[in-house]
Amino acid sequence: xxxxxxxxxxxxxxxxxxxxxxxxxxxxxxxxxVLLSFAANYEIKNLNLAVVDQDHSPAAxxxxxxxxxxxxxxxxxxxxxxxAAEQDLLDGRADLVLVIPPQFERDLVRxxxxxxxxxxxxxxxxxxxxxxxxxxxxxxxxxxxGRPATVAATVSEVRGLEVVPAYWYNPLLNYKTFMVPGIxxxxxxxxxxxxxxxxxxxEKEIGTIEQLNVTPIRKWQFILGKLLPFWVAGLYQFxxxxxxARFLFHVxxxxxxxxxxxxxxxxxxxxxxxxxxxxxxxxxxxxALFVSFFFLIIFILLCGLFTPTEYMPAWARAIDRLNPLLxxxxxxxxxxxxxxTLRDVLTPVLTLLxxxxxxxxxxxxxxxxxxx
Amino acid sequence: xxxxxxxxxxxxxxxxxxxxxxxxxxxxxxxFGLIGPDGAGKTTLFRILTTLLLADAGTATVAGHDVVRDxxxxxxxxxxMPGKFSLYPDLTVQENLEFFxxxxxxxxxxxxxxxxxxxEQLAPFKNRRSGALSGGMKQKLALCCALIHKPQVLLLDxxxxxxxxxxxxxxxxxxxxxxxxxxxxxxxxxxxxxxxxCERVALxxxxxxxxxxxxxxxxxxxxxxxxxxxxxxxxxxxxxLRAYPAAHSCYAFGEAAHLSLRQPAPDAAARLTAYLTGHxxxxxxxxxxxxxxxxxxxxxxxxxxxxxxxxxxxxxx
Numbered sequence: 001x002x003x004x005x006x007x008x009x010x011x012x013x014x015x016x017x018x019x020x021x022x023x024x025x026x027x028x029x030x031x032x033x034v035l036l037s038f039a040a041n042y043e044i045k046n047l048n049l050a051v052v053d054q055d056h057s058p059a060a061x062x063x064x065x066x067x068x069x070x071x072x073x074x075x076x077x078x079x080x081x082x083x084a085a086e087q088d089l090l091d092g093r094a095d096l097v098l099v100i101p102p103q104f105e106r107d108l109v110r111x112x113x114x115x116x117x118x119x120x121x122x123x124x125x126x127x128x129x130x131x132x133x134x135x136x137x138x139x140x141x142x143x144x145x146g147r148p149a150t151v152a153a154t155v156s157e158v159r160g161l162e163v164v165p166a167y168w169y170n171p172l173l174n175y176k177t178f179m180v181p182g183i184x185x186x187x188x189x190x191x192x193x194x195x196x197x198x199x200x201x202x203e204k205e206i207g208t209i210e211q212l213n214v215t216p217i218r219k220w221q222f223i224l225g226k227l228l229p230f231w232v233a234g235l236y237q238f239x240x241x242x243x244x245a246r247f248l249f250h251v252x253x254x255x256x257x258x259x260x261x262x263x264x265x266x267x268x269x270x271x272x273x274x275x276x277x278x279x280x281x282x283x284x285x286x287x288a289l290f291v292s293f294f295f296l297i298i299f300i301l302l303c304g305l306f307t308p309t310e311y312m313p314a315w316a317r318a319i320d321r322l323n324p325l326l327x328x329x330x331x332x333x334x335x336x337x338x339x340x341t342l343r344d345v346l347t348p349v350l351t352l353l354x355x356x357x358x359x360x361x362x363x364x365x366x367x368x369x370x371x372x
Numbered sequence: 373x374x375x376x377x378x379x380x381x382x383x384x385x386x387x388x389x390x391x392x393x394x395x396x397x398x399x400x401x402x403x404f405g406l407i408g409p410d411g412a413g414k415t416t417l418f419r420i421l422t423t424l425l426l427a428d429a430g431t432a433t434v435a436g437h438d439v440v441r442d443x444x445x446x447x448x449x450x451x452x453m454p455g456k457f458s459l460y461p462d463l464t465v466q467e468n469l470e471f472f473x474x475x476x477x478x479x480x481x482x483x484x485x486x487x488x489x490x491x492e493q494l495a496p497f498k499n500r501r502s503g504a505l506s507g508g509m510k511q512k513l514a515l516c517c518a519l520i521h522k523p524q525v526l527l528l529d530x531x532x533x534x535x536x537x538x539x540x541x542x543x544x545x546x547x548x549x550x551x552x553x554x555x556x557x558x559x560x561x562x563x564x565x566x567x568x569x570c571e572r573v574a575l576x577x578x579x580x581x582x583x584x585x586x587x588x589x590x591x592x593x594x595x596x597x598x599x600x601x602x603x604x605x606x607x608x609x610x611x612x613l614r615a616y617p618a619a620h621s622c623y624a625f626g627e628a629a630h631l632s633l634r635q636p637a638p639d640a641a642a643r644l645t646a647y648l649t650g651h652x653x654x655x656x657x658x659x660x661x662x663x664x665x666x667x668x669x670x671x672x673x674x675x676x677x678x679x680x681x682x683x684x685x686x687x688x689x
Contacts (some may be wrong), residue, residue, distance in 0.1 A: 006474035010463065017501075211458035211517070212424045213474045216447050242418050370443065371425050 003155055003217055015229060025195060025230075029187045029237045030244065036183050037176055037249055044130045048081045049079040050085045051096035053179025063116070066142050067098065072134045082117075089121050096131045176249045181332040184241040184304040185264075189271040190296055192234045195293040196275025199226050200367070201282045211348035213369040223280075223364045227272050234268040235261070245336075254339035263331055263345070267352050270324040273359035280367040299325045327352050373436055373555035375419060377398040381430035384414055390416040391579040393430070398558055398572075403551045406560035407567045407669070408576030414560035415455055416579075418529045421558070422452045423467055435524045435556075448476070451523035453514045455530045461503025465494050465513055468502050469520060476521030482645050486553070487516045490546055508539030515546065526550065528559040532566065544569050564666035575669050582672045587665055594663030594671060596620050596632035599641060603653040612651045616644070630667060 015022060049067060053060050065236040067073045076094060079085040088094040099117035107114040118135050121127035203209040212222070238261070245251040276294060282288035302309065302316065304326035309317060320326055334340035342349070374397035381394045391413035398404040406414045419425035421434055423443040431438065437445040459468045473480045484491070490512050492526070497505060502513055511531055512618070518526060526549075532540040544566065547557055559570065567573045568587045575582040583590065603609040606624065613622040613631050618640070620632040633640055641658045648656045 003475060003477070006471060010460070010467075010471050012458065013467065014462050205460040206461065207454065208460055209458075210454045210456070211422065211452065212475075213424055214447055214450065214452040215472070216444065216477070217475050254418075281595045370423055370426060 003221045004224050004228075005100070007217070007221060008228055011225060011229045021195065024191060027232045029191055030240055032187045033180070033184055033241055033244055034137045034189070037180050044127055045071050045284065047095040047127075047131050047134070048093065049070055050079055050088045050097045051075060052079050052082050052097065052099045054080075054084045054102045055100050055104040059105035059108055060100045062228045063100065064098075066138050067135075070138065070156050072131075072136070081158050082119075086119065089119055092121075094121070096135060096281055098135070106257070112327035133365040164366040177251050177337060178333070180245045180251050180303070182247045182303070182329045183335050184238070184245065185267070185302065185311055185328050185332055186300055186305060186325060187297060188234050188237045188241070188268070189299065189328075191237070192230050192268060193271035193296060194289075195233075195294060196226065196230050196272045197279050197282075197288045198285055199230075200276060200279035201285050201288045204283065205285060208277070219367050219369065220364050223276055223360065223367060225267070227360070230272055231265075234272070237263060238264050251336060253336050255335035255341070259342055260335045263335075263349055263352070264328070266349065266356055267324060267328045270352060272360060273356060273363050277359055277363040277366055280363055299323050302326070303329055305329060322355075324352060373400070374398055374433075375402070376404070376432075376434050378421075378432045379430050381417070381420060381427045381432055383425065383427045387656050389579055394576075394579070394581055395430075396574050396581060396584055398556060400556055401551065403547060403557045403559070403569075403571045405567050405570030406558065406576055407562075407564065407570075407573045407574035407577065407665070409562055411578070412576040413579035414576060417527055418452070418454075418527050418560065419444075419453075419526055422450060423447060427514065447530075449524045451518035451521065451526045453511075453526075453528045453531055455533065457510050457514060458549050459502050459514060461472060462501055464499050464501055465505070466498040468513060469516055472488075472517040472607055473520045480520060483520055483522045486550075487519050489549060490519075491516050495639070507570055508535050508542075511535055511543060512537065512546075515543070519550070526555050526557045526559075529559065530560050530562065532561060532563065536540075540566070549609075552649075557630060564664065564669060567665045567672075573665070575665075575672060577673060577676070582669070582676070590665050590668045591663050594668050596634070596642065596663075596671070597636045598661055598663050598667060599631045599633070599644065600625070600628040600661045601631050601644070601648070601660055602628045602655070602657040603648060604655040605653070608651075609648070609653060612648060612653070616647060621670070625664075625666070630661070632667070632671075652682045 015025075051064060051067075053064065064075070068075055077085065077088050079088065082097070082099055085094065085097040085099070089097055097117075097119040099119070101115060101117070104114050104116070115141060118132060119137075120128045120132045200209070203212065242253075242257065242260075246253060274295065278291045279288050279296075280289065300311070301307070302320045302323055307327065309320055312320065331340075331348050331352075333344045334345055376398040378394050378396050382392050383390050392540065394413070406417060408414055409474050416425065420427050420432055420439060420535065420578050423439050426440065429438075433439065434446050435449045437443075437449070452553060460471070463471065467488075468478055473483070480487075494509060494512055494516065497509060502510065505513065515528075515531065518528070532543055535543065540563075547569075551557055561567065570587065572584065572586050573590070574584045583593075585593070601609065601613060606627075606629070609624060610624060612630055613619055613629055615623075616631070618633050618635065618637075620634045622629055622631045624630075631644070635645070641660065644658050648658075
């Protein structure tokens with residue numbers, strides 16, 4: 001253990017002198033968390049709306065007002081014809097076009113039903129989906145309230161089943177509550193895996209490994225000495241991240257924070273061990289970095305933060321079972337938002353523990369003091 | 373029992389042979405030199421001896437330990453200085469030394485006696501990062517770090533390459549002091565003049581041993597009458613000497629040309645002077661000289677059958 005201590009002392013000294021790496025480890029994750037949490041927003045506001053009002057009736061104006069009273073739409077153009085409005089869509093001045101046809105009010109009063117047309121720019125399908133669903137709910141709400149009482153009485157009420165959703169664990173569907181824990185573990189994994197990846201191979205590049213390999217240092221001591229400093233750095237990042245989540249983003253913390261810490265400590269060994277494994281089989285930092293990127297991009301894009309894993313094809317989900325981020329994000333959300341206990345998350349925790357043991361054993365085994 | 377022994381060691385990188393069937397033994401307490409140009413296989417031998425590289429064939433022992441079976445024991449008893457500076461450039465002189473003492477489970481204080489002479493020269497810079505040291509200082513620090521665990525065998529791969537003449541001299545003086553303390557030293561160098569400072573040397577070329585002997589014996593074994601020739605203009609001098617009918621070989625050797633003759637003759641110097649003057653050379657000085665190790669090395673090279681690999685240099689890995 002004394003040898004590990006001296007290795008640690010050396011690593012920490014080197015880290016202290018490497019200003020850019022230190023900044024990357026200590027400051028970058030905080031900046032990224034704040035930046036990404038504010039920016040990675042699934043709520044879209046201020047969609048540019050172009051309107052073609054061919055009716056010019058009070059009913060049409062009321063509908064338009066409904067759109068303007070919400071923060072989601074901003075009326076940017078009023079056009080006489082659909083054709084002109086379509087041009088707005090083409091040129092990107094408008095995200096969606098609302099066409100109110102002639103006799104809108106008349107149809108509404110007479111038949112109780114009128115048609116409006118929505119043209120949505122679907123270049124960005126997330127935005128298009130949100131725009132059309134916002135617009136539809138406004139139109140529906142208008143339908144409910146806007147009909148003159150006299151007319152309403154004549155129309156037989158068709159009341160089917162009404163679905164009233166209740167969003168448990170995140171009642172307001174606050175995207176920050178949902179995203180912040182995920183973004184936090186993602187950023188930490190990215191950074192610790194990168195620094196671990198670059199570490200051993202750097203010693204190869206500057207040649208110090210040649211000297212170190214002719215010493216009685218055991219392989220596990222060497223790997224442990226590399227792992228521990230970044231493991232501590234990862235936990236530090238996690239601490240700051242949790243404080244930010246609590247006090248800046250007001251993420252509820254229903255479950256046990258110490259439990260989450262313990263699980264995070266296990267989890268961190270996975271990206272760290274993988275980074276060290278990549279580092280010990282690579283010859284240059286460049287090589288190591290590319291291999292590391294390969295894994296990280298897959299981990300991050302398939303971790304369920306950006307696309308729900310349930311929508312992925314079966315084979316992709318099968319591969320994703322090896323994605324450590326998938327488990328930790330799930331665990332973090334369940335503990336923080338739902339108050340899950342260790343028993344609830346035991347399966348994913350054991351999976352992470354298994355991964356940590358495997359990658360670190362491989363890293364020790366693959367690190368060679370002798371070449372053939 | 374020899375301190376270092378190689379028996380029929382061969383190693384290839386891919387299809388390129390690096391060392392071929394090398395056998396040699398270094399006695400305990402000896403200062404042994406591996407002499408040869410770049411690509412002769414010196415570094416490969418060191419890496420095999422330090423357990424960093426596995427040989428394809430043959431066996432080797434260091435301090436009685438087999439390099440394959442007892443690799444762990446070897447890592448405790450050898451001090452190794454790689455050809456490339458391999459200390460932490462971002463740690464200071466003192467931190468490097470303390471670190472290497474620590475990983476060998478000892479302290480600087482415990483073996484300070486051994487490195488005292490060398491470390492005292494570094495003391496003014498002990499808080500400087502080792503990456504910022506001059507070449508000579510780096511070598512001294514590397515030697516300190518290789519010595520701090522009191523090794524039985526010191527393996528030094530080209531410790532003086534890229535170091536100025538004064539530092540080189542100091543370095544060899546230190547090796548002499550260490551040898552006096554009973555440490556076995558194997559040192560490689562491409563410089564023939566340093567070979568003379570070893571007790572015995574192995575002359576290496578293209579991964580093979582040309583000869584192993586004491587520097588004196590190597591010089592004495594030189595078979596040809598040898599003359600140092602000087603003249604005002606060197607280049608035409610060499611050309612004319614090579615065209616000289618009695619010449620055996622001729623090489624530039626510092627400021628002079630070394631000319632060996634096929635036959636000894638009492639008036640050889642006078643006849644040569646006349647020949648050169650006749651070819652328009654001025655300031656001609658011809659004097660008989662003792663052969664150096666370089667002369668012997670060149671002569672041994674000339675005797676060898678040119679091998680298929682002689683056209684290109686092999687990488688020194």
